[in-house]
Amino acid sequence: MMKQPPFAIVITMGDPAGIGPEIICRALVGMSDEERAGTLLVGDIDTFIRAAATIDAKLAFCTLDGPETAPSEAVVVSQVDNALGTPIPDGEISAAAGEMAFRCVERAVALVQAGQAGVIVTAPLNKAALHAAERYYDGHTGMLASLTGAPASFMLLASETLSTIHVSTHVSLKEAIQRVTVERIQATVEAGHEHLRQLGMATPRIAVAGLNPHCGEGGIFGDEDERIIRPAVEKLREAGYEVQGPISADTVFYRASRGEFDLVVAQYHDQGHIPVKLIAFDTTVNVSLGLPIKRTSVDHGTAFDIAWQGRADATNMNAAIAYARQLARGLELD
Template sequence: MGDPAGIGPEIICRALKAMSSAERASAIVVGDPAIYRRAAASVDAELMFVPLDQPSSGDHCVAISVVDVPVGADIPDGQISAGAGDMAFRCVQAAVNLVQSGRAQVIVTAPLNKAALHEAGHHYDGHTGMLAALTGALSSFMLLASETLSTLHVSTHVSLREAIDRVTPERIVATVEAGNAHLVALGLSAPRIAVAGLNPHCGEGGIFGDEDSRCIAPAVDQLRQRGFDVSGPISADTVFYRASKGEFDLVVAQYHDQGHIPVKLIAFDTTVNVSLGLPLQRTSVDHGTAFDIAWQGKADATNMGSAIAYARRLASGGHS
């Protein structure tokens, strides 16, 4: 459900409304059924939420299986609150349990609010860090995937200063390995991967910094020697354009905004956030909780639909 004070419940119900009956039958939602019923009414969706494994009936409603994560406190609409942050965390916990128990194959997350999460005492940088902690993963990677441009990030939710420190040969190699494995699983036999430079003009021979020659280039050389189709470092002011024109299947960005800005500029409504490097599969929308329009019945579910479609592709072993 994500943060129940945001647009998560609404976009989930809009997406459910747009599904075929077979797709709805294979979906499980996680969260408080009362919140889902309210969200369904706000988007004019005739949906009925019933406990997982419990038979249901209804003349006009469509039954959706739900794992009940009850509201633990009053949650004001469109506002940061500890109660909302705690519920968002408990929903993720429940979803992880579903996958680990074999009841589900892929998790799709609606947006949460990091301030609310921290206010509730859950000090994570977002869904990806939370999922890594809950599953015991040593590292994880954020992929933004779209039909036009896809980027995988060496670092994400850290300061720019810390992001620079994370540009190491070891991290770059691990990022490329994770991206290559994901694309192979989706059916690409030899993914073409570009690694973006960190500094302007990739440091211009050390004039603008030596990270590109000292850290990125050796990692790329090592990967190429191992048989990866990887190029770089390539100046960030051209690599995303080249990828968007079909030259590369994936760009490895060195930090959050370097990768997020071009992808969201090109395909904001259809880009899917995918977590790699975890012992489970997870997709998500690439937008926030939109408190300013929450619970007004007008949130757009296009991105949620894309996240669900990508999740179904992962669940089917990469087949569209």
């Protein structure tokens, strides 16, 4: 058995102008003493203190490298400073906030790679703020792939009712169609299959959604389903995977939600996101696959319109943390 890190999970602050610090503090309030002791935060300690006060939570914090005289119940924070030094206004896009959000993720990756933490949980960041800081990523998944040197990464949305993994995510619809290749579909299925196996599922049942209406209707609405997707599925079946497809996207998600499949491969962002968010908006967890590290996240944005008003709901953060703890328990068995 491998040596376990001192912290089972590490939670990044996200964009400090958004609701990330608040929902993290709400989640901390609901944890047991043991769970809090196994949780490491990454961000600015003063921001967390302010967030706790905003939601009237009695939480104590100390820095990872701080004095050993800190209260035993204090939540440990790996301090990340405002590197740009400019003000970070609440509920607004700013380069300083984008840079801090990036540095929090960068620090969390380093902590996991150094064996100090097990699974990363990310609070939401804002892509416009990220780009304002000249950090040109399409979101957490692409950023994590870059930081870890992974050749590819995949986004899985997990819920109790329906789970999807995406062939492509944050690209234009035109580019998403171009990314539908035999190789990418095979890699997506393999990543999803391996993840479900790690969670204890012996033979995951995977459905591959079609790209075109009614899977192209025999070529009338496009030939990608027969020319690309079906051959990919056939190769996977020959390799021993329990996979079916292409199945028309207007029925496959319903069938999966009724228990026929454990996972649906969506061909592009909205095809997978819309049904999952419709069914389980508050409890869907975003999971990054194909990386040398494990990461879960909330599946919502920074909610600038309600940030720092004490109104943010931590339901989705609680779900992301619970899923991360499940993955951390899997690490204990490695």
